[in-house]
Amino acid sequence: MPQIFHHSTNFISRMSIYGAVLIIGGLGYALYAIALSPWYTEQNVAREQPVPFSHRHHAGELGIDCRYCHTSVEKSSFAGLPPTHTCMSCHSQIWTNAGMLEPVRASYRDDVSLSWTRVNALPDFVYFDHSIHVNKGVGCTTCHGPIAEMPLTYRAGTLYMSWCLDCHRQPEKYVRPKSEVFNPYYKPPANQLQLGKQLVKEYKIQSLQNCSTCHR
């Protein structure tokens, strides 16, 4: 009876045992790497906007307070996007002829809102409230990153649940004095943990980790 398989089959079948382990392991790693990659999470990827608004210029170089535009951040779950009127409070006076700002003027003229692309949008099954965070000493830049250094706005975090839980489990690592919440250049002190623990106590910050805290 002739041989069914060539002699090399022995080698191939032995190697396939190791190969299977490597392939399955590699596949698992690849999936994990993709899930964490900016390509998937859009972390650090600037989004295209109707007007190339620069936070670096406005919040950094000019030093405009966050709340000048995001008016409801201390009182509401939503920080608020400014109406065109807010833009025009300055731009009716300066750069009135800049071509870049034409969509803003058009919006004001025609009474049609600018439709910005949301950069940090949480899914609908997550309840998030800006006011409680801001009022308990969580600074803007803690979540939104170095906003005063962003010429075009990008998402600074992955928005994964681990990213939320990181702070919810150990708020002392991130909390800052309330007076510094809107300071875009705030740098945590060397004794952050010590200060953080003290602030957690002072502001009565609870480490809320129940599912229903956010998934209501």
Place this chain on the structure above:
Amino acid sequence: MDPEGSQNTLGGQRQDLILEPGHTLATVTDKISSIVLTRGTTKGWMLGFGAAFSLLMLFNVAVAYLLVKGVGIWGINIPIGWAFAITNFVWWIGIGHAGTLISAILLLLHQKWRTSINRFAEAMTLFAVACAGMFPLLHMGRPWLFFYMTPYPNPMWMWPQFRSPLVWDVFAVSTYATVSLLFWFVGLIPDLATLRDRARNRAAQIVYGVLAMGWRGSAVHWSRYETASLLLAGLATPLVVSVHTVVSFDFSIALVPGWHSTIFPPYFVAGAIYSGFAMVLTLAIPIRKYYKLEDLITMRHLDLMGKVMLATGLIVAYGYMMETFIAFYSGNSFDRYMIMNRMAGPYKYVYWLLILCNIVIPQSLWSKKVRRSVLGLFIISLVVNVGMWLERFVIIVVSLHREYVPSKWDMYYPTRWDWATYVGTIGLFLTLFYLFLRFVPMISIVEVRSLVHETEKEQGS
């Protein structure tokens, strides 16, 4: 009585053998391998496979519609959130247990009569577990997120709730499926090599050749094969007990009257083996008839399986009795109401039908005449299959529909989609089984050959 089946005569009366005389090593190999290799696809097989496959298509329709619409197409509600899905899950998982018991425990106990039924009983286990697995997955509503149930590093920092028996279930059932598959496959290797060597068709040679993993039947191969079989039998043995124990924890850990009971683990395991042997009989009787395997699956096998069913059925009956007794003995009004509701509530017919199927009718197995009647055994095995399904229905639906607070009492009525999904998994099971019968030797050639060797020795002495 000596279970080895070696005795030919006892008090002058001819006893059944576990292998009819006249077989040699060659005839055994011929007979079993020819079913796969030379007999080809018969009309009867096509007919059965076609019927099974249509049911499988029904399952596909039911699942597709479920994925589009959600679990609302089933009759479930609050408080009866589990109903058919979990009833079917427990039923299928239980059926699988006979395969493991036959292949593992009976192997370790040197019960020779297991040899000609273990292969297809193990296959039955695998396919039953596959069917069982469908239900928790489909019941999730979003089955594509099933991996949330496993602990794996993830960017949500989510971890399964290890205090929940539902998570234990995931581990119990997946371990069970893995060990069963390995055990089945390792046992198949020498037979696959036989098929490879006897096949004349090139494709069959290659497929069986790859699956036989280079088996040449050398002494080293045999020694490793024996060791691996023993080790796997050792691994599978605790699974016979543990898997259904964990399944019973799904209920007994909860506080629902009718669930919260310490008798559940042993009573579930006995019930599982009971239904499993019933299913082995349901499958074995038509198979031995159609493929003319009466000399390999003898009356003695059927008789012994009838006895196992009788014994486990009595344990189950004890379980029912204890449930009723404790409900009154405990003095707990909710437990007492639960039993009264089972016996006289809106689902009372289901309960009494269950008692009839699981306890009353199987008592006829005491009679040797019934155990030796092929038709009688076949009917009883079907009755027990139905009974064990009803048992799970009673435990799940009838307990849930009237819990503590009357304001959350409700009724459950299965919808056509409940039935379609359930009948559909029977289609899945039978489809897989038909493929198994057609492409894999349904009886272990190797083990029956060793049986020939031993019976020859005994008859010679």
